[in-house]
Amino acid sequence: MADYRIDDLARAAGTTVRNVRAYQDRGLLPPPRLRGRVGYYDDSHLARLRLIGQLLARGYTLAVIKELLLAWEHGRDVSEVLGLEKVLTDPWSEELPGQVTVEELVASFGKGLAEEEIGPLLERATALGLIEPEGDRYRVPSPRLLHVGAELVAAGIPVAAVLDVAERIRDDCEVIADRFVSLVGEHVFARMDGPGGDLAPAELAALVRRMRPLVKTVVEPFIARAMEARVQQALGERMEVIREHLGP
Incomplete structure (x- = not known):
């Protein structure tokens, strides 16, 4: 403990x-x-x-x-x-939130940006829930997500494009969550409905606890397989360019 x-x-x-x-x-x-x-x-x-x-x-x-x-x-x-x-x-992640200053955000994400571009990008990151204003700093609900974004920007991807893909991934994850909840709702939660319901609150609580690791167990293999296939396809389509860079 x-x-x-x-x-x-x-x-x-x-x-x-x-x-x-x-x-x-x-x-x-x-x-x-x-x-x-x-x-x-x-x-x-x-x-x-x-x-x-x-x-x-x-x-x-x-x-x-x-x-x-x-x-x-x-x-x-x-x-x-x-x-x-x-x-x-209860949150579904054991990750502890962090804090970051505007200066630290600019150092990680704002290199090469004009000053007038920084404000709208901060507002968009806030709207996505990646950062939350907290006094003269920002609260970071998921430092790991922020680290991934910083790595992508360091690799040469524009911060606006990183926010674009973050929004799409967030929307995709909401669809996945809806599918899990709908599945359990249709086949389990329904047992609480009506006078003859046979699912006690304690049983439902235990079920939700069991779902937490199951969701990660299901999602991780699917995303791993999808990434393998997409990366191989992308490399295959650009193999000639890669060979040219490798030289004779």
């Missing part, structure tokens, strides 16, 4: 240290384990923080959230419902 200091916990949960302390003062978050004078939090605190954030986003007040969490701790039925809520709202 991971250990977090309070600033690491806040960053992982997408909140602030001030909020962590406020939730703790209100009894919404258990206190950390103390080692000397330093408090350490664990994954259960992170899960609780993420749940609080999702419930706040759904319009629950802190007072109602506290009652729900107390009921979750003492009542099985509410625990099942909130357990399902937690599974449905």
Whole structure:
């Protein structure tokens, strides 16, 4: 189980240290384990923080959230419902978000660009969810995605073209996600419908947990095979040019 200091916990949960302390003062978050004078939090605190954030986003007040969490701790039925809520709202990636300055973004993506081009590109990256304004910096939900983009730009691909393909890939992934959810909805979620439904919230939560690794297991082999075929085809079509570069 991971250990977090309070600033690491806040960053992982997408909140602030001030909020962590406020939730703790209100009894919404258990206190950390103390080692000397330093408090350490664990994954259960992170899960609780993420749940609080999702419930706040759904319009629950802190007072109602506290009652729900107390009921979750003492009542099985509410625990099942909130357990399902937690599974449905947990992120599907364990990647920790990062932060980046405008200067760092320009250094990675803006070389050779006119100053008037940078603003629209930042706005487009924000619209795609690649970066999020946060004070005088940008929050980066997926540093790995940003790294891939920087590598493509370093390889000579214009940043606008990188954003074009990022938008298309995002749309493709939404189609894939819709197919998985529709499949499960048609054959599993339907079992909750009607008075004779035989699928309990705890069973549904367990199913969603099992889906997480299954999605990656299915998508990765398909994309690997598709890339092999497309790269071989592209190289084959340009073999004469490649031979010319290799020389006699």
